[in-house]
Amino acid sequence: MTDRAAARRRRQLTNVVKEALRDLNMQMALLNRRLGGKVELKDTEWTCLDLLNRQGPLSPTELARRAGQHPATITGVLDRLERGGWVTRERDPESTDRRAVTVRALRERNQELYRTFAGMNKRMDALCRGYSEPELEVIADFLRRTTEAGQVSTEELDTA
Template identity: 50%
Template sequence: METKSNGARATDAARGRRRAATEIKRTLRELNNQVALLNNQVGARVDLRPLDLDCLDVVAIHGPMSPSDLARRAGLHPATITGILDRLEKSGWIARERDDADRRAVKIRALPDRAGELFQLYSGMNDSMDEIFADYDDAQLATLADFLGRAAAAGRTATDALA
């Protein structure tokens, strides 16, 4: 009976790890595409362009920020952000507020009044995610949260490098 050498086992293990990493990257691409398609459908329902919805989400997640902070986080030119903010403000999604200390400074704040519309449109995906989470124990969920957080940070770094 033949047994593999330590070198052959290490090569097999490295090959298996590369295959698994490649599959994870492929699946993340597929998830990205599905979320983009979902966002397009949601945006169409509330009359928001995909990039407008993305910027609204950045503000909703990170809280009030200046237009230049939003431009930096989104990797967009400030003039592009101005048009997006004009549309979001006109349709009641955000408010531009002057800083009390420096009246020239503006902060963008997501308005909670319309958040329920988005919550309802994303409820199918959120319900499905809750069903998936039920299949994992707390330690596995912590590992997934860590991985996704680190993947999001890598995405921000890559976006910043290209911006």
């Protein structure tokens, strides 16, 4: 294969990967919307709850930053999550400001999420069984690096 043909083939494969990522993004958005509908969570609520479950208790300001939302928006999101029994707001014992709070996910509600995600989790387990450990390491590395590229691109858009 010539250098020119190899470069063309690499561009084609890169485009196939980018198209597959776009398809994945769209399918995951649809899945998350449907699953959110089953547990009565809107997209932003779902995102905030996932952040709290995965990254631990956060201040509302930090949650807003990580979710890419305006702090005023987060107030409404937290009100709905709290009414739904998904989160609790607690006074921050380490803060000198008595108004400071930390938001914590209520883990007892996670069983409902696990049941809702059971089908997808089983399919992902079966899919991963078809790959060797070295292949899974490459896939995990690719996904982490894709996430980092998305984070940098998001930050660029925020500063532009």
